[in-house]
Amino acid sequence: MGRQRVKFTFDGDLVKEPIIYMLGRDFHLVTNIRRADVGDALGWVVLEVDGEKEEIERGLQWVSSTGVRVDPISGDVLQG
Amino acid sequence: MAFVSGLRCRECSREYPGEALNVCDFCFGPLEVVYDYATISEVVSRDRIAAGPLSIWRYHDLLPASGEDPVDIMAGFTPLLKARNLGERLGLKNLYIKNDSVNPSFSFKDRVVSVAATKAREFGFETIACASTGNLACSVAAHAARAGLRSVVFIPSDLERGKVIGAAVYGPTMVAVEGTYDEVNRLCSEVGDNYPWAFVNINMRPYYAEGSKTLGYEVAEQLGWRIPDHVVIPSASGAMFTKIWKGFNELACLGLLDGVDSMTFGPDQNTVHHPAITTKMHMAQAEGCSPIVNAWTEGQTQVRPVRPDSIAKSLAIGNPADGIYALRVIKESDGSAYAVPEPEVVEGIKLLAETEGIFTETAGGVTVSALKYLAESGAIGADELTVAYITGNGLKTQEAVEGVVDPLFIRPTMGSFEEALEGRAAKVSS
Ligand SMILES: Cc1ncc(COP(=O)(O)O)c(C=O)c1O
Ligand SMILES: [Zn+2]
Numbered sequence: 001m002g003r004q005r006v007k008f009t010f011d012g013d014l015v016k017e018p019i020i021y022m023l024g025r026d027f028h029l030v031t032n033i034r035r036a037d038v039g040d041a042l043g044w045v046v047l048e049v050d051g052e053k054e055e056i057e058r059g060l061q062w063v064s065s066t067g068v069r070v071d072p073i074s075g076d077v078l079q080g
Numbered sequence: 081m082a083f084v085s086g087l088r089c090r091e092c093s094r095e096y097p098g099e100a101l102n103v104c105d106f107c108f109g110p111l112e113v114v115y116d117y118a119t120i121s122e123v124v125s126r127d128r129i130a131a132g133p134l135s136i137w138r139y140h141d142l143l144p145a146s147g148e149d150p151v152d153i154m155a156g157f158t159p160l161l162k163a164r165n166l167g168e169r170l171g172l173k174n175l176y177i178k179n180d181s182v183n184p185s186f187s188f189k190d191r192v193v194s195v196a197a198t199k200a201r202e203f204g205f206e207t208i209a210c211a212s213t214g215n216l217a218c219s220v221a222a223h224a225a226r227a228g229l230r231s232v233v234f235i236p237s238d239l240e241r242g243k244v245i246g247a248a249v250y251g252p253t254m255v256a257v258e259g260t261y262d263e264v265n266r267l268c269s270e271v272g273d274n275y276p277w278a279f280v281n282i283n284m285r286p287y288y289a290e291g292s293k294t295l296g297y298e299v300a301e302q303l304g305w306r307i308p309d310h311v312v313i314p315s316a317s318g319a320m321f322t323k324i325w326k327g328f329n330e331l332a333c334l335g336l337l338d339g340v341d342s343m344t345f346g347p348d349q350n351t352v353h354h355p356a357i358t359t360k361m362h363m364a365q366a367e368g369c370s371p372i373v374n375a376w377t378e379g380q381t382q383v384r385p386v387r388p389d390s391i392a393k394s395l396a397i398g399n400p401a402d403g404i405y406a407l408r409v410i411k412e413s414d415g416s417a418y419a420v421p422e423p424e425v426v427e428g429i430k431l432l433a434e435t436e437g438i439f440t441e442t443a444g445g446v447t448v449s450a451l452k453y454l455a456e457s458g459a460i461g462a463d464e465l466t467v468a469y470i471t472g473n474g475l476k477t478q479e480a481v482e483g484v485v486d487p488l489f490i491r492p493t494m495g496s497f498e499e500a501l502e503g504r505a506a507k508v509s510s
Contacts, residue, residue: 005108009385009399034107035091042382046108069385071262071399072269073108 002053005073006060009044014068020045027051027059046073083120084144087111087286090350090405098144100203100278102285110401111286113144117345121334126305129297129336136191136294142330143195143294144287151197151227155183155190156294160302160467165435166448170455174465176308177432178299181440185222186246186473187215187394188320192291193280197223199287200278206230207277208284211268213261213316213394214243215472220280221250232277234264240393242476260388262398289402292320296327299467305331305338309464312362312451314443314471316397318372318406321363324469325409326350328357350405353412361415362459363406364450366392366442370419372403376410377417383407391425391480392442394472416459424449426480432470439474447471 008019015038023029029051036045049056064070087096091109102111124141132138132147136156140147159179167175183190193216200208209232210220217233224231231252235244236259248254257264272282280288300307307328315321332354335342340356365373368390375383383403388396400406410417420428428445431452432438440448451468454460474481488504490496 005103007108011384035109037382039382042380042384044382048108069399071385072266073103 001050002056003048003050004056004060005046005048007044007046007071007073008063009042009069009071010038011042011067011069014066015039015041015043017066017068019063019066019068020047023049023059023063027055027062029055029059081148082144082146083116083141085114085116088114093348100200100205100283102283112350113286113290114349115142115144117334117349121342124334124336126301126336129301136194136291139294139297142297144290145195145198145202151194151201151223153184153190153194153222153226155194155291157298158182160299161436161438163436163468166432169431169435170452171462172455172460172464172466173462175451176299176303176465176467177436177438178295178467178469179438180295180469180471181438181444181473183219185215185218186476187219187441188292188295188469188471189215189219190222191294192288193219193223195291196278196280196284196288197227197229200280200284201227201229203278205276205278207232207275209233209268209271209275209277209279210281211261211265211279212247213396214239214247214476215394216281217247217252217254218243218250218476221247221252224252225250234268234271236261236264240477240479242478246476260398261396262388289319289323292323293327293330295320295469296324297331300328300331300337303465303467305336306465307331307337307357307359308467309358310360310362310454310460310466312364312447312454312466312468314364314392314395314447314450314469315372315400315406316365316369316395317400318363318402320471321361321406322402322409325357325359325361325413326352328359329354332356351408357413359413361409361413362450362454363410363415363417364446365417365419366390366395366425366446367419367421368392369396369398371398372400372406373417373419375403376407377419381407391422392446393477394441394443395446416454418450418453420446420449420453426483428452429474429481430484433474438470440470441472441474441477442480443472444470444474445480 089104237256369388385399428449
């Protein structure tokens with residue numbers, strides 16, 4: 001089993017897609033939303049995903065492929 | 081000793097002990113240092129600061145690590161110069177340059193890394209690491225050498241040569257990653273979960289970021305404990321921008337500024353705004369990576385991440401961690417944000433070099449071109465006290481200005497010299 005903290009950023013019409021629901025249905029991941037801010041044209045969700053390691057990887061790859069941006073949580077507070 | 085009482089979540093205010101943590105376990109928001117300002121206000125004074133070392137550690141009472149034996153290569157206390165020539169060019173009579181390009185590893189990153197390295201050693205780490213757009217790698221490797229720690233620096237493999245060599249020379253383990261900075265960043269967050277290392281901009285981040293406050297303190301001290309009317313600052317993550325503002329406000333609240341009464345900080349120390357702090361905060365980014373400026377221009381309170389494509393590689397962070405906080409500072413200070421067109425980055429480097437004799441890297445070119453725009457558009461008045469922050473050194477991004485090299489090629493004779501000189505004069509006057 002694995003667990004990962006991630007941030008999804010949605011742009012445009014992607015705001016309306018049931019991305020998080022699909023992660024549960026298609027990848028058997030348990031999602032736990034900690035913070036979110038979703039507007040008409042832009043939104044983000046900070047969440048933890050639990051599940052099989054490979055499924056987490058596949059699931060997050062699928063989320064990326066829809067056009068939703070996926071960032072690791074510690075990445076959210078980095079600077080260069 | 082440091083006057084730190086712990087860490088607090090920027091988003092939900094939950095409190096944590098002052099350990100090597102950076103994310104709130106509950107809401108995953110960023111953690112910030114909490115200070116014991118009551119005690120600080122009893123000990124700190126202008127005289128005590130003035131008697132301190134000529135480095136950022138003169139402000140140790142206001143930093144989250146002990147100033148007794150810091151990892152110090154003398155970061156900070158860099159020159160603040162009155163820029164008469166550039167001012168004349170831009171129609172500004174009261175313009176100053178904060179030349180932070182002359183830090184020991186040639187960028188302002190020495191300020192943040194000196195604090196992070198000191199803290200890492202205090203926590204007992206043996207290795208310090210970072211994900212970097214270049215300058216940070218140089219600074220981490222240099223401070224590790226000084227501290228006798230091991231360092232591991234992760235960089236995108238397409239970095240400027242000056243930054244790669246400028247880091248490698250100190251002997252770190254250098255990891256050049258095939259990918260963008262955002263990908264390096266992603267990898268490092270995974271590495272950080274698996275290795276017991278002090279990543280200065282991951283698990284050390286709350287302490288690290290505080291080092292940039294000294295850019296605010298120093299400018300105020302160098303101006304005779306006054307604050308400017310305007311500052312122009314280059315941003316990537318937006319962290320330095322927010323910390324300069326915090327630095328000004330701390331000085332005011334502690335009663336250290338000329339003619340300003342002290343004020344209590346209140347529970348949320350990071351958003352304190354003393355009414356005497358009237359500095360307008362202007363942010364500069366390059367058009368090829370300007371997510372914070374875009375959000376400001378569109379009136380958004382959130383930042384839409386971008387894929388960077390800019391000559392200003394040190395500012396090329398597509399997903400700026402402190403973007404939303406920087407937006408709040410722009411608003412609170414009645415400031416602005418400007419995206420410099422890519423070709424004007426190099427123009428800015430040249431303008432500063434030709435007028436003031438200061439050779440800055442691309443980030444400084446962004447700052448100078450934004451300053452030019454602000455002056456021309458009237459946002460900065462002719463007599464207003466303005467400080468432009470030059471945060472990195474031109475020797476690290478020489479590729480950007482390769483085109484300036486145009487010597488007179490001659491034979492070693494007087495005749496050849498005079499012929500060439502006349503030819504150049506004719507070319508210039510035509
Ligand atoms: C020279 C230089 N200036 C400015 C910045 C921006 O700093 P921040 O990420 O705190 O906005 C950087 C960051 O990498 C830099 O290298
Ligand atoms: Zn929190």
